[in-house]
Amino acid sequence: MKAVVLAGDGTVRVDDAADPQIVDGTDAIVEVRRTAICGADLFPLHGMTPGFDDATILGHEFAGVVVEVGANVERIQTGQRVVCTSTISDGTCAHCRAGRVSQCLGRALFGYSGVYPRLDGGQAELVRVPHADRCLLALPDEVDDESAIFLADILPTGYGAVVRGGVAAGDVVVVVGCGPVGLMAVMCAAGIAGTLIAVDGVQERRKIAERLGAQAIAPEEAAAVVGDATAELGADVVIEAAGSPGALDLALRQTRGRGIISVVGAHFEPDYPLDNALMFERELTLRFTIGDPARDRDQLLASIAAGRLDPAQIVTHRLPLDAAPEAYRLFDTREATKVVLTP
Ligand SMILES: [Zn+2]
Known part of the structure; x- marks a missing residue:
């Protein structure tokens, strides 16, 4: 599959990567339909993320369709249109049990490595989502993929x-x-x-x-x-x-x-x-505040579905995933305010 990774010189490239596989029974594989570039993607781009592995597939804002689920996934089903939280959480640690999901002791950020355990991100054709029942949220028909990606992190x-x-x-x-x-x-x-x-x-x-x-x-x-x-x-x-x-x-x-x-x-x-x-x-x-999509996304999704919030109005550029190098350049130079990529 195609995936966006660091090129090592302050730019990115679109690489051929192995298709992700189910590793744990709670995983799902999502076929990405829309993904966005976030300001946090620029830190590894500029070498500001200690220990970052350049092979890490970037991106933590993505929505798409579930194409495979592990044996222990109960709520999420193949064929569902979903958005994912920007970070994973285990649901079992002391922070999660107390409702502080963004502080989860098992957290990792999609598209990051070094500061967190490596977790390949969603600027790709496919992405593996651990703890799929916790991280993925099924989308109603009235909320399109582009609006949904804002629920992953920045909204x-x-x-x-x-x-x-x-x-x-x-x-x-x-x-x-x-x-x-x-x-x-x-x-x-x-x-x-x-x-x-x-x-x-x-x-x-x-x-x-x-x-x-x-x-x-x-x-x-x-x-x-x-x-x-x-x-x-x-x-x-x-x-x-x-x-x-x-x-x-x-x-x-x-x-x-x-x-x-x-x-x-x-x-x-x-x-x-x-x-x-x-x-x-x-x-x-x-x-x-880091932001807590797992806690707040349900009511924000309802607000988007009802037409009270329209986050996609800040999108200034829409490009194919293949154009990721140009998309990152536009975003990094602030020529673009928000860039959405389509695999
Ligand atoms: Zn936890």
Whole structure:
């Protein structure tokens, strides 16, 4: 089968790979119909994932059709159209039993190796899904494959940012970073926030944020606009979805006293100089969220099916899987906001 792997020079290539086989009785094999590139795919691309095995098939956002199930799969059936969680979970560890599925002790991220045990991903024609009954969600006819791939990761993550930020009706909410996850947060906050301000340096992303219901501004405008909107108090909730030290700095400084900074940007800076004086004086709450598709996808699926959420409106580019090298280039340079690949 065809599969997307690292080429080793900061690009990807489409390789011939062995078809995946059922390994454990709880596995399923999914024929991928749609798959997307996520910001997290860019970390291994740029050598920022320690121990990453270059042969790992990339991709953790995919939907398709079940073509084979192991002997112990009970709920999922061959022929079902499904979407998969971005990470696997065992359902039996202390975290899973307590409902903290995204912290599962047996977790692995599709398309990753090194930081987690290697698990080949879904930017391929076929993918093996462990714990299929837990990871796969059957799709109703009214939700198409392209909309469904958002349930794998970024829609639950954006939604998680809003929920864990404690966004309440009428709040002033600022979303820093309008990449795909930030845009999902904007979409989820749009019906709740009284004032919704989206911050990004890329004009195309600001346009999409405006379409989703935010007032979109450039980073250098943030202090003045948030100050004006809040009589200089600062925002009730700032969602940081960019994953850079500069974005986190901005988020901390635009939050009001006793406000919440809800971080869904990915951070790997062990020496980040956290301004604990600011944190203390303003009694700020800083909260990190990975996103929990296993917990949140049912209600988000229902919202998509009912037409209340339309995550696919952020898709800017649709390409065949064979064009993955170009797709990654477009996404990495931010010419593309969200890229969907079709095997
Ligand atoms: Zn677990």
